[in-house]
Amino acid sequence: MSVQELVVRRGRRSGVTTMVAVHSRVLGPAVGGCRFKVYPGLRDAIDDVLRLSAAMTRKCAVAGLDFGGGKSVIALDSPPAPEQRREILLDHADLIASLDGAYLAGPDVGTGPDDMLVLRERTRHVFCLPEEQGGTGSSSGPTAIGVLAALRAGAKAVFGDHEMKGRKVVISGYGSVGAHLAADLVAQGAEVIVSDVDERRLLAAEEQGLSRVRPERVLDIAADVLIPAAVGGVFGPATEVAVPLVVGPANNQLTEDAVADNLAAKGVVWVPDFVASAGGVVYTLGREAENLTHAEALARVERLETTTRQILDAASANGTTPLTEANALAEARLTSDAEPRTPSPQEPRTAA
Numbered sequence: 001m002s003v004q005e006l007v008v009r010r011g012r013r014s015g016v017t018t019m020v021a022v023h024s025r026v027l028g029p030a031v032g033g034c035r036f037k038v039y040p041g042l043r044d045a046i047d048d049v050l051r052l053s054a055a056m057t058r059k060c061a062v063a064g065l066d067f068g069g070g071k072s073v074i075a076l077d078s079p080p081a082p083e084q085r086r087e088i089l090l091d092h093a094d095l096i097a098s099l100d101g102a103y104l105a106g107p108d109v110g111t112g113p114d115d116m117l118v119l120r121e122r123t124r125h126v127f128c129l130p131e132e133q134g135g136t137g138s139s140s141g142p143t144a145i146g147v148l149a150a151l152r153a154g155a156k157a158v159f160g161d162h163e164m165k166g167r168k169v170v171i172s173g174y175g176s177v178g179a180h181l182a183a184d185l186v187a188q189g190a191e192v193i194v195s196d197v198d199e200r201r202l203l204a205a206e207e208q209g210l211s212r213v214r215p216e217r218v219l220d221i222a223a224d225v226l227i228p229a230a231v232g233g234v235f236g237p238a239t240e241v242a243v244p245l246v247v248g249p250a251n252n253q254l255t256e257d258a259v260a261d262n263l264a265a266k267g268v269v270w271v272p273d274f275v276a277s278a279g280g281v282v283y284t285l286g287r288e289a290e291n292l293t294h295a296e297a298l299a300r301v302e303r304l305e306t307t308t309r310q311i312l313d314a315a316s317a318n319g320t321t322p323l324t325e326a327n328a329l330a331e332a333r334l335t336s337d338a339e340p341r342t343p344s345p346q347e348p349r350t351a352a
């Protein structure tokens with residue numbers, strides 16, 4: 001499916017180029033995070049926003065959300081001075097506002113709920129505002145809960161039961177989601193090893209009693225599970241993986257879809273990232289767009305276990321990969337004539 005709309009604009013206040021990709025609005029308004037990142041060049045930023053917006057379409061479709069896929073990128077050529085941040089965000093907010101609700105922005109790599117508050121000064125089409133402003137705040141907790149739900153299904157498929165007690169788990173990226181996952185898995189009795197490029201994050205991990213491994217050695221550790229919770233592009237055509245199960249929140253983990261076949265041929269069960277990482281968006285939109293209670297929205301996140309199980313069962317029964325089955329599920333929803341669950345999706349409550 002090709003991108004529906006890509007808008008790139010240089011900010012009038014900051015001079016920084018920002019962009020929005022609306023990949024699909026078949027199921028509803030396009031939602032996706034706003035990435036604030038230094039890129040080697042403009043082409044890299046455009047490639048990123050296009051790939052990420054397409055992944056959001058699949059993520060929303062598979063998770064049963066009545067929203068389409070979008071993404072926005074603030075393409076920096078060097079880290080900005082702190083005092084420039086607000087101007088850059090306001091420029092980006094003007095671009096989002098110009099799309100008139102076709103795209104709803106939330107936080108992503110490099111942005112958080114406080115940044116959403118700045119965007120909100122210029123556009124209603126923002127979600128995940130801080131809790132004290134009526135939003136749901138950071139989505140990393142619900143994202144981690146969704147990863148754990150997908151992990152249960154993956155562990156059942158690979159090990160025969162979903163118990164994590166005694167399992168060795170490597171988490172690449174001890175950031176917001178990675179730290180939630182590590183704490184929960186330790187509480188379940190797993191042996192957790194973490195990796196990060198940021199020494200401060202590793203010190204934080206050590207304070208929690210976690211073992212660490214150097215980032216370049218992450219793929220060599222013979223563990224039960226690998227959780228990619230840092231960046232995309234982890235697995236390429238020649239990547240060797242020393243674990244039987246990979247489940248994690250990092251978006252776009254494969255350099256290309258064909259890598260899913262390589263992983264399957266090597267006996268690695270890879271739960272597609274757009275399935276495992278959907279907890280945050282499921283929770284946030286459930287609360288903010290559908291006014292669900294905390295418990296109701298969390299119950300929806302937990303359903304990712306069933307979705308993952310269906311995908312893995314279908315791959316096993318059909319001799320295909322989990323990616324093929326997850327794509328088929330997304331495609332079925334995108335081409336179905338069924339009415340959306342929310343008859344006429346509106347922008348989230350906090351954006352009203």
Ligand SMILES: NC(=O)c1ccc[n+]([C@@H]2O[C@H](COP(=O)([O-])OP(=O)(O)OC[C@H]3O[C@@H](n4cnc5c(N)ncnc54)[C@H](O)[C@@H]3O)[C@@H](O)[C@H]2O)c1
Nearest residue numbers: 139140143173175176177196197198229230249250251280
């Ligand atoms: N936060 C969410 O709700 C959410 C939702 C869906 C997907 N994701 C994806 O999950 C991943 C983690 O999200 P997060 O919110 O925890 O991000 P984060 O920025 O808080 O944490 C990422 C961590 O990864 C580390 N890192 C960067 N490059 C690394 C490398 N090469 N090796 C090891 N560590 C590295 C960073 O230093 C950082 O500590 C991201 O890819 C994000 O796009 C997050």
